[in-house]
Amino acid sequence: MATAQINFTERALDAWVSNTLAGYRTDPSSIPSDGDAWIRDRGGKQSVPGLCLRIRLKKKGGNPTLDDPIIAFYLVRKIQGKKRALRIGERKVFTIEMARDKTLEELRNLEQGVDQRVERKREAAKLANEQAVAKGAAVPYGQVLDRFLEQADLSEGTRKNYLLGVTTTFKAHVDRPLSEFTETFVRELHRERSKESPSRADHDFRVLRLLWNWARDQYRDVEGNPIFGDNPVSLALNKRRTAGATKARWNDVPRKETIIPEERLGDWFAALHALKADPTSQGVRVRACDLLEALVLTGLRLNELATLTWDLVDFQQGTIKVPAPRSKNGRPLLRPMTRRVREILEARFRERDRFTITEPESQGAVATQGGGDPSETESPLVFPGRTHVNPIKDLRALHETITTRTGLVATSHDLRRVFASAALREGVPQLVLKRLLNHLSGSRDVTAGYQISGLGDLRDASQLVEDHILGKAGLLPHTDGPRAEARPTGEDAETLIADLVSGLPEERRAAVLAALRGA
Known part of the structure; x- marks a missing residue:
């Protein structure tokens, strides 16, 4: 069915809207199944091809309702072989003159290959992505740790060990966003904590390194890209990752070797x-x-x-x-x-x-x-x-x-x-x-x-x-x-001895190997 047309004037449009809604109230059966009514701008020096006004009825319980209808201007035309309706603006905001100017602007953009609807979607997606990144980057260290512990399959002792950092090394930084744990911040905090307990400093920052890697997989933007970048712990403390460093900055406290002779x-x-x-x-x-x-x-x-x-x-x-x-x-x-x-x-x-x-x-x-x-x-x-x-x-x-x-x-x-x-x-x-x-x-x-x-x-x-x-x-x-x-003798003995001392530092391992072989 062809769209009805009138010469767009403020009075004519108001009359059409009023008469259409009144007809719906008098005869509900006249309401279109989709709840939409359209009128096209017809002819005249001021008219713009494709400019239409649309009455859209909201649905309640699956049926159109006359409560608070949506009335807005649209540009209707074929774009790449498909009939499209580009929203111009609401009638209560746009006058006919404003609607015509905006429609002409849309037409010029389409002639240049710019689809404003696509651009708006792209901008909306960009905004949503920025919001997702900002939301993920704002998640505090303590919250990330709690979420990790909820999902990780760890023994109770390991959980308690991981949580120790919350009351010691990172006590003052539980509410700091994880994204603010930069390379510089990590290096300085590790140095300060090492003055009190070198072994605990290394342990807690290894937990932080694990936590960052986990968060990098878990927190992503709407496009699926990781929100968190390179691991700041590796950048700050690992030899191969630290710029200009000749050695790693870990304390590497030797493992305890106490034993009853x-x-x-x-x-x-x-x-x-x-x-x-x-x-x-x-x-x-x-x-x-x-x-x-x-x-x-x-x-x-x-x-x-x-x-x-x-x-x-x-x-x-x-x-x-x-x-x-x-x-x-x-x-x-x-x-x-x-x-x-x-x-x-x-x-x-x-x-x-x-x-x-x-x-x-x-x-x-x-x-x-x-x-x-x-x-x-x-x-x-x-x-x-x-x-x-x-x-x-x-x-x-x-x-x-x-x-x-x-x-x-x-x-x-x-x-x-x-x-x-x-x-x-x-x-x-x-x-x-x-x-x-x-x-x-x-x-x-x-x-x-x-x-x-x-x-x-x-x-x-x-x-x-x-x-x-x-x-x-x-x-x-x-x-x-x-x-x-x-x-054991020969190769079997060497294998067993090597397995027992594999976790020791190199110098200590050599000393223990010598003692065991001489026993």
Whole structure:
């Protein structure tokens, strides 16, 4: 149907709009299905070809409504073979003269190949992109870290370690936009933090480097381009990325290498057993001593063993299970019990304490020693802390007491080194040792995929290591024997030794290699 035409005058247009809407009110069936009515500017010296006025009815519940109709001027013409309607402006803003001038301007642009509608879309997209970039660039460091921790598959201990930077290194910068962590800012803040704690400075800025790389993938503009550019931590601290630098600016604090010498294992165990047997030691002190001995004989991490519950201990099968959520690498671990470890666990089971809960656990359980009350229960934890509800988390006081008595300085993690060193000396295969320590094998190690260590292999290796440690401590009747023949030789020994010291700095690695080979 052809569009109706009239000579555009202010009075004629107002009359057409008024009559059209009145007709719709009188006869709703006359309303077009699309809710649109058009009138074209017809002839005359002042008319502009293609200028139209449009009444557009809004829809409510799927049907056109006469409430607040939209009335606007349009330029209607074919553009690249397609009929198009280019919006000029609303009738309540534009007079007919203004509409004609704007329409002529649009026509001139079209003749020159400039489509204002396309340009407007391009400008709108540009504005949206700029807004997206500004919004992403304004996200503060603390918010990015929170979002990362929500999505990352990390152990609870790692999460807490990452969050330490919020209360230390970046305490004054939690609300600073991540985009403001420039190369210069990173270099200066790292230098200042290094004066207080070189190792913590390196750790927190490695976390920042990880966070920036993650944010670079997550925060993008509307076109999919990264909002964040090159990593400022790499630019500021890496040798190859820092302009004009001859060396990296990381502190590179050597890893801790403390370990209990084999010739002093007897002193360490004697002090531990003396503390446990001390008449003044009871409750949590006794359980802490058992936990410490179990740590050195299993090589497990403190959190893995301290949070052990009785449902994960199978005396019949002789196994200890570390579920995936409590494992550092997120993989479950099934460890066989050795003879001494079984003795410790059986004693803990026999002597497990009963306690009463004076408040519901959901409201903050408070456990106290019981005396036969029907409400008494037993802690599910193998090594419960003072409240029986939470595990033993801090063994520093016990370590310090042993240090005072023996002069030996060793942390809970150092006991893993004792276990690993004993395994190396007893010739435990590298892949078996990785399983015992719950370390991931390299994903590119094809051979490792064919070498499956069963529970029997792990049991034999675990017992071999336990006997070695207790033997050196003088707690076994025989400390030497046929097991010495199992020590690796040649290339196998070199591989095992290299794996054990691979994380040490070069100079220290050379010294430790020399000591191990001479042992």
